[in-house]
Amino acid sequence: MGELTGKVALVTGGSRGIGAAVAKRLAGAGAAVALTYVSAAGQAEAVAKEIEAAGGRALVVRADLTEPGAAAEAVETTVRELGGLDILVNNAGFLTYGPLDGITAEELDRVLAVDVRSVLLAAQAAARHMTAGGRIISIGSCFNGRVPGANFVLQATAKSALVGLTKGLARELGPRGITATIVDPGPIDTDMNPADGESAEFQRSLTALGEFGTAEDIAAAVEYLAGPAGRYVTGTSIAVDGGYTV
Template sequence: MSDFKNKNILVIGGSRGIGAAIVKRFASEGAAVKFTYTASVDAAKALADKTGAEAIHSDAKDLKALVQTVRDAGPVDVLVVNAGVVMFGDPLELDAAEVERMIDLNIKAPYFAAVEAARTMPDGGRILVIGSVNADRVPFTGLAAYGMTKSALQGMARGLARDFGHRSITVNIIQPGPTDTDMNPADGPMTELMHSVMALKQHGTADEVAGLAAYLASKEARGITGAMHTIDGGFGA
């Protein structure tokens, strides 16, 4: 594939896990990739050295800083917003400030990043946001706030798809299920519980999610917008 040769890609939250796999995938296909990171300094440096991508220190929950980062990145052909946080627990006991932080990172950051990128994005650009299958299905207790934040992305994508459609800019949500990363390892303590509700009794991989991102950013996907793309091993089946 050569869709991305000389294309400018910005990945918000790209130093580890799914974000890092997306950085590697686009870089391997000739794109000029920039990615942000917050705390994972060593991982970001190693990824930049390996791929030739540019690492940018920027905290996605600081909305003013995030908007400035997107602006400074210049016109991008593809924006991928991967930064997010998972919090679960009894809603009667969750700290309200932490829930607000999750809302800032999981909802506000994707919205403002997408809007800012669209200001200078060339016609035919792509906006991708990494959501979660929990936007559609919440089979366990303690996930109400998290599921809420991921469901909000669906309305955002549908609306922005119409707002930017006249410029042929597509907006799509990728909804992974259990994916083997350091945040949700395939041999983690909740693996058996998660696999019990899946059609395929296995975690997905970050590379598989990156492959879906590459397809949705490609020329072949120019007619796909305002849609949710679930890659979850049948978690929501």
């Protein structure tokens, strides 16, 4: 019996990378897990099959979070199919990079829709179903605390918005025993940002440890916050960034 046995979790963007690692980690701790995807149906199904092969319960939900109603719909589907919702992990988001002059209004709207609006709307929907012990955990970014150079305006804007949002959620939901937190990754080795990519050496040079982290490093932090040990942590961010923000 794991520490999350009997709990239900929803992980947005759970088909690959950090989201897939989080979904599998929470399932390994005993939670039934729903995971969303927007286009990678095969990858999402593979994650679900891996969870089920290990004895867990998984649900795959398609959700295009650029659509205003998608986040709440994913929550309602999870509740209907898995019987409730105790843990919401807002992982879906865009990795954005480029000069200020190149940012368009359309790109800004798309990034904020997924990285900010969907987080708020998913939390709003989830809070209607959560009871004491509920957890809302968002995957942020090391850009919440440090912007090391040019070309990160949009990324820093979107991820920094999660700080105020999460503090507001913590105050609003704290009296009900529901926590709201952020995990801020640094350079993490995923297919979106591989440890052998073009900018990998530069990213390593910005960390105190001089290396990339793994998706499992982030998943471990999420498991901690989702479990009993995280009951007194709310309204704050935990940096899992190898000392990027030191």
